[in-house]
Amino acid sequence: MGEHRGDTRARIQAVALELFAEQGYEKTSLREIAERLNVTKAALYYHFKTKEDIVVSLFDDQLGRLDELITWGREQPATQETRQELVRRYADQLYASGPGLMRFAHENQGTMRDLAVGEKLKSRMKGLRELLIDPKAPLTDQLKSAMAPFTLNIAHFAFDDYDITDEERRAAGIAVALELVSGSPHTDA
Amino acid sequence: MGEHRGDTRARIQAVALELFAEQGYEKTSLREIAERLNVTKAALYYHFKTKEDIVVSLFDDQLGRLDELITWGREQPATQETRQELVRRYADQLYASGPGLMRFAHENQGTMRDLAVGEKLKSRMKGLRELLIDPKAPLTDQLKSAMAPFTLNIAHFAFDDYDITDEERRAAGIAVALELVSGSPHTDA
DNA sequence: GTCTATAGTGTGATAGAC
DNA sequence: GTCTATCACACTATAGAC
DSSP, X not given: OOOOSSOHHHHHHHHHHHHHHHHOTTTOOHHHHHHHTTSOHHHHHHHOSSHHHHHHHHHHHHHHHHHHHHHHHHHSOSSHHHHHHHHHHHHHHXXXXXHHHHXXXXXXXXXXXXXXXXXXXXXXXXXXXXXXXXXXXXXXXXXXXXXXXXHHHHHHHTTTTSSOOHHHHHXXXXXXXXXXXTOOOOOOO | OOOOSSOHHHHHHHHHHHHHHHHOTTTXXXXXXXXXXXXXXXXXXXXXXXXXXXXXXXXXXXXXXXXXXXXXXXXXXXXXXXXXXXHHHHHHHHXXXXXXXXXXXXXXXXXXXXXXXXXXXXXXXXXXXXHHOOTTSOHHHHHHHHHHHHHXXXXXXXXXXXXXXXXXXXXXXXXXXXXXXXXXXXXXX
């Protein structure tokens, strides 16, 4: 015992993310988080102002990286190559953040709406979507492009009953996402 | 006033579905539902044994129809035509149920896990997925097939800032879903 | 940096009158 | 079939000691 020193804040984040992702933000109480860490609720309030503040801290880095990606994308020409590179870089960010955040966002979409950080994330995803879509393409092609980011998420949770590695899931997700943003081989009308 | 007679149960379902879909199952209290209907919480408990019981009643019909669809699918040959017809029939069921249920399931995935009805729905979706997938196809093609049901959902909520009708969204969703289950034009290895 | 203690509110659910 | 009243409990958050 007593093996932890100044890492309490990080440990709170880790446990909170795990529980939020596993059983939802609303259903996870501060008492539960505190018990899992063998501290008290009041200790949590020393490190974070509110419950929502824990979530904000969780998404902080990710949001910053998303901003950078979108800024980069807006400086590039709106070509198919740019869109494919956007998918690759977005996938890198997603997987670098670990499965926890992905799953949190995936399972708490309803909750995220009223959290301020949820609005931020939503606006970033819209920015990304606008970069991935060719507004002149047919609606079906636009839909396919819009689905590319979802694909990366779904790929990670689908086939949980298959005997394959996460790396294989990841590769499949990226491959399909790239195909989705590449448009059908259609002739110009 | 006094315009309602024996429709209280149905009115509870309607309001509950709306609120659950809008702000989440956990965040919606029975008090809120009751107030919206100008009845008391106790009145709710006359019609439904528990809060979860309201959700169960909401998904009851839908689950039955899904069972029929899967039973039908299992009787058909595992061809591309069958898979496409499955997508069409599933889409019909989805849209016939109205947007509320779709949105509920979409925004409360985390919550659905511990609800008994969530487990049921999940097993049905797995059954449907197995019918849509060709287990001999490359993993990327399997992923595309697995995404077809998601597509129908996403199509309905994406482009909420576009000036298009729900019917156009629906048509685009079905078109893309059909393409996803049809596999790439790949040669047999 | 972490504790005890508690305020203050809201929840799902029940009992029993009408 | 709907009501009033209430129970028992959990929650977020705060105050103040150590």
